Amino acid sequence: MNVSFRFAASLRHPLASLLFAAALAGCTAPLQPASPSASDTASLDAAIAGPQRGDKARARDVYRHPEGTLQFFDIDATQTVLEIAPGGGWYTDILAPYLHAHGHLYEAQYASPLPEFSAETKLMDAAFQRKLAQAPALYGTVVVGTLRAGHFEGFDANGRFDRVLTFRNIHNWVKDGQLDANLRAFYAALKPGGELGVEEHRAKPGTSVQQMMDTGYMTEAFVIEHAQAAGFVLAGRSEINANPLDTKDYPNGVWSLPPTYKGGDAGRARYAAIGESDRMTLKFVKR
Template sequence: MMRISGILAAAATATATAALCLAAPASAQDRTREILGRVLDSVLGPQPQAQQPEAQPVPQTTTVAVPQMPQVLAHPRRNDDRVRDQYRHPAETLDFFGIRPGMTVVDYMPATGWYSRILIPFLGQQGTYIGMNPELDASLTGYWDMYRNAATRIPADASQWVGNEGARVVGVNTNDDLAAYAGSADRVLIFREIHNMRRFGWLHDSLVAARTLLKPDGMLGVVQHRADPDAPASYVLGDNGYQREEDVIALLSAYGFELVGRSEINANALDPANWEGGVWSLSPSFAGAAEGSRERRRRAAIGESDRMTLLFRKRA
């Protein structure tokens, strides 16, 4: 009973003290609160302190910097490739096509990897590089064998080209089951292969595969040797490399691609584009011009072929 009476008395004192606390100025309020706390501690015992949450360690993240285009182009792995930059303008071309790190990009017929050595590092670890080759007839051997078995060949080739740097690498042939990659690609790029698609019968399957892989708003970029607008049809069926720009646009339109941009980045006004031996008459092949000859020097001064650079959007 005495314990209870003491508690009641302390409570009354605390209540009165609290009332005084509210009426006092701020400095006095602080002193009164201190006294009130001591009174309660003497009756009820010290009150447990609120537990403070333990500080959690800040998770450490590793950020892998994606190399900028100048770094990619200047890398020693491109020492043998760089001589052609003046004709292929890779930085300007890829910028026109809207290529950005982290994208999924399909490179049609990467061959010996000239553009692969740029795209794979530039896309970075958040990107995906898909090398896509056409289905080949059994009669095409020798040089053409590099386009077979893309699923294993292209990743293996990429490891030789860039090591483990950059984007995830996938290889497909157009006759593979593409369901796993359907609708995943931001861009499909076709560098100087429209003529081969036409002369070897790859056009239909390749453009259908491009549509399959592209996202609904995906785009397709084309660089192609350009014939004179008045070139006869017999010259532009594929065997000479050159294509009329209006024909390329019409072909792509027939497969559901809408032209959204043109660029003269890869134009060469010095190329007459009517060589009897086709585009291979110019650098780097110089077909029909002996090494050291005046004709070879004349062609070397022209440079590489005149080229169209076109950007299309996948149409519904």
């Protein structure tokens, strides 16, 4: 989610085809499958190709690699999944139809303790709620709550989730002083053997905490250290969201790059050629 600092073919019968494809997923699956089944892959492909995703969202697939990322996180269509800080719902638009038939999707909107971000976050959260309300056939089973000061509100989160996912949010929580409390909340929310999936802008090794807060890029070592302190065991790393063109030395930090272009037209062609940020993709397990 980027809020100020916080930051194929079309289907003939779109919604019917999408939900039918989701129903093809197997009725049972291990908590950590070795590889996705053909039917589960077809279900995920259908969700990614679905008409609920606009052209702007699809244009970012080349940088965000949703299929490979979710497969790395060992997602299957029968799970109970909690996404943290969904922002505008980029991943929600994939997860909701994918989990519609056999799984469950929960969304926790993040409440920052810093007043300067409160109004903007509330506007984004309200837009997200309207988005869900406008398409009940697709989003009607999604449960929405709040993550506030390391506690979940709006649903019982104790040991009920197979997966907790967060995309590009760690830097926000470091700035807010909420990272460790949130990681402990994620650990408590997961079932034994459940996984935490993290995607985050990646800083160069040795970057100071202040530089990380200023630029939005986090070091892998920092994220791993704090996740392990919360009780997690590192289960894997993926380079699927890596971008070697990202030099990480811009006047507006990671927000200089697309899709934010915080600097406006200054350097825009250069940043467009670089693309979105270099990102770590990590998964942790609750033992």
